[in-house]
Amino acid sequence: MEIKVKEVPCEGHEYSNCDKHIAAVHDTMDVLSGKWKITIISLLGFGKRRYSEILKEVTGISGKMLSRELKDMEMNLLVKRTVISEQPISVVYELTDYCVDLLPVIHSLAEWGTKHRRCIVDQFKQERTEVSA
Amino acid sequence: MEIKVKEVPCEGHEYSNCDKHIAAVHDTMDVLSGKWKITIISLLGFGKRRYSEILKEVTGISGKMLSRELKDMEMNLLVKRTVISEQPISVVYELTDYCVDLLPVIHSLAEWGTKHRRCIVDQFKQERTEVSA
DNA sequence: CTGCATCCTGGGCGATACTG
DNA sequence: CAGTATCGCCCAGGATGCAG
Numbered sequence: 001m002e003i004k005v006k007e008v009p010c011e012g013h014e015y016s017n018c019d020k021h022i023a024a025v026h027d028t029m030d031v032l033s034g035k036w037k038i039t040i041i042s043l044l045g046f047g048k049r050r051y052s053e054i055l056k057e058v059t060g061i062s063g064k065m066l067s068r069e070l071k072d073m074e075m076n077l078l079v080k081r082t083v084i085s086e087q088p089i090s091v092v093y094e095l096t097d098y099c100v101d102l103l104p105v106i107h108s109l110a111e112w113g114t115k116h117r118r119c120i121v122d123q124f125k126q127e128r129t130e131v132s133a
Numbered sequence: 134m135e136i137k138v139k140e141v142p143c144e145g146h147e148y149s150n151c152d153k154h155i156a157a158v159h160d161t162m163d164v165l166s167g168k169w170k171i172t173i174i175s176l177l178g179f180g181k182r183r184y185s186e187i188l189k190e191v192t193g194i195s196g197k198m199l200s201r202e203l204k205d206m207e208m209n210l211l212v213k214r215t216v217i218s219e220q221p222i223s224v225v226y227e228l229t230d231y232c233v234d235l236l237p238v239i240h241s242l243a244e245w246g247t248k249h250r251r252c253i254v255d256q257f258k259q260e261r262t263e264v265s266a
Numbered sequence: 267c268t269g270c271a272t273c274c275t276g277g278g279c280g281a282t283a284c285t286g
Numbered sequence: 287c288a289g290t291a292t293c294g295c296c297c298a299g300g301a302t303g304c305a306g
Binding site: 021023024028098112 | 151153154155156157158159160161162164165166171172175209210231234235237238239241242243244245246247248249250252253256
């Protein structure tokens, strides 16, 4: 996080917090980045799952990526890993309470995304009618 | 956006909306993705800027990337591009009203990111004291 | 079953030079 | 001044195989 904006006159928000603000946004983006984390969080939102269950239910993900993402998410305290010592051994993952704080943020992303898709589609349609007119 | 989660029993939210929800989140992430968009939006939050001004104030960005990001953001209706026919020619960019809807979302990302950084740092400190104890 | 190591490819991003 | 073109690096992520 070495991204910086040079000093500029303030209109609306405090500059002194600006760099930190930007860094904080990137922190969250990093936690959610990659192709699979959102999907995994959404799936685990339905309840705890075993590794192999996640592998089946998240269509398209490879074993390597799932391991990597889960380890990453565990380090970020988003999921709890529990080893069940049966034969054969199994491991269950579940969302932490901490991760629940993230859900409203994800919802706000989803809301804007939904609106945005409509907006872009409408613009596309409008351009087509203008051409045909 | 072909990411899918297979049917699973619902606990809490409706499954039928789940795929769309995930796709919508990714839509927003795509719009904000890359190394520079957040920074550019934040800068333009202070007011309109010329291309060369942005180039100077966003430290580290190259001309190529700035052109590319601005073009991308213009397609996504986030910025408005205005050519001023002076000599030498200049171009000013400003946030659209539409982009303003995105600011609360960005703020929520920043809030969680700030908290998360504290959380991870605290965990790190705690692990160190446990080792020394 | 769970998870890591290896190899490989596409795309994000940087540096530099060039055009209107 | 505002961009584009070319080159090239690096790394996220896919495929496959191995280990505990």
